[in-house]
Amino acid sequence: xxxxxxxxxxxxxxxxxxxxxxxxxxxxxxxxxxxxxxxxxxxxxxxxxxxxxxxxxxxxxxxxxxxxxxxxxxxxxxxxxxxxxxxxxxxxxxxxxxxxxxxxxxxxxxxxxxxxxxxxxxxxxxxxxxxxxxxxxxxxxxxxxxxxxxxxx
Amino acid sequence: xxxxxxxxxxxxxxxxxxxxxxxxxxxxxxxxxxxxxxxxxxxxxxxxxxxxxxxxxxxxxxxxxxxxxxxxxxxxxxxxxxxxxxxxx
Numbered sequence: 574x575x576x577x578x579x580x581x582x583x584x585x586x587x588x589x590x591x592x593x594x595x596x597x598x599x600x601x602x603x604x605x606x607x608x609x610x611x612x613x614x615x616x617x618x619x620x621x622x623x624x625x626x627x628x629x630x631x632x633x634x635x636x637x638x639x640x641x642x643x644x645x646x647x648x649x650x651x652x653x654x655x656x657x658x659x660x661x662x663x664x665x666x667x668x669x670x671x672x673x674x675x676x677x678x679x680x681x682x683x684x685x686x687x688x689x690x691x692x693x694x695x696x697x698x699x700x701x702x703x704x705x706x707x708x709x710x711x712x713x714x715x716x717x718x719x720x721x722x723x724x725x726x
Numbered sequence: 727x728x729x730x731x732x733x734x735x736x737x738x739x740x741x742x743x744x745x746x747x748x749x750x751x752x753x754x755x756x757x758x759x760x761x762x763x764x765x766x767x768x769x770x771x772x773x774x775x776x777x778x779x780x781x782x783x784x785x786x787x788x789x790x791x792x793x794x795x796x797x798x799x800x801x802x803x804x805x806x807x808x809x810x811x812x813x814x815x
Contacts (some may be wrong), residue, residue: 585790594744606815622814623734623735623738624814625730625732625788625791625807625809627791628788628791628792628807629814631791631792632791646805653814653815664814664815665814665815670732685815687813688811688812688814688815689812689815690811691793691812692812692814692815693734693788693807693809693814694812694813694815695735695736695809695810695812695813695814696813697735697736698815706736706810706815707813708811709784709810709811709812709813
């Protein structure tokens with residue numbers, strides 16, 4: 574039940590082993606996000622992630638705790654990178670352990686949908702055409718809103 | 727009275743500052759309570775770039791690491807951050 578903000582690559586296998594530990598629940602779900610080589614129609618060669626460390630940690634800790642309460646998780650973990658990232662590197666990893674698959678999967682989805690709009694990170698893309706800050710997407714805000722409106726349980 | 731102002735992402739880049747102390751002693755003598763809107767108005771007097779950057783419709787304000795509306799009251803020693811919508815994950 575913890576958060577890591579790190580510039581180092583995410584060791585997914587080690588994170589998974591740590592999450593499950595010696596006594597796994599009946600269901601484990603994880604999500605891994607990678608740097609894409611494109612954004613909409615343009616090519617991306619590198620990504621820089623700026624963050625607000627103190628606030629990011631608090632937001633992600635509260636998010637993990639609220640997911641744990643909502644879905645009765647026995648363990649959870651959120652790992653988010655910052656700094657310069659090459660294409661195909663991991664940006665984010667979340668994991669949830671629960672009694673049933675529905676709760677574990679939903680918890681990962683809730684954590685991802687919420688962190689995209691609520692955790693203070695900003696992506697800056699670099700490509701052949703230069704650098705630019707990534708604009709927020711309405712679709713992300715819509716996915717985030719589903720968890721508050723009661724559309725998903 | 728003073729508060730710490732932090733700027734991130736495109737806002738930090740546009741205004742060329744990431745963190746500074748803002749002295750509010752003149753303002754705090756004049757009014758009983760200072761809110762985020764009053765600080766935005768004060769910083770907007772620094773020039774056209776500040777006014778434009780701080781009055782973007784989608785600007786986010788975080789007071790002591792929590793997103794707030796502009797009517798949130800600000801106290802001595804608070805940390806107030808301004809930034810564009812977040813794009814992590």
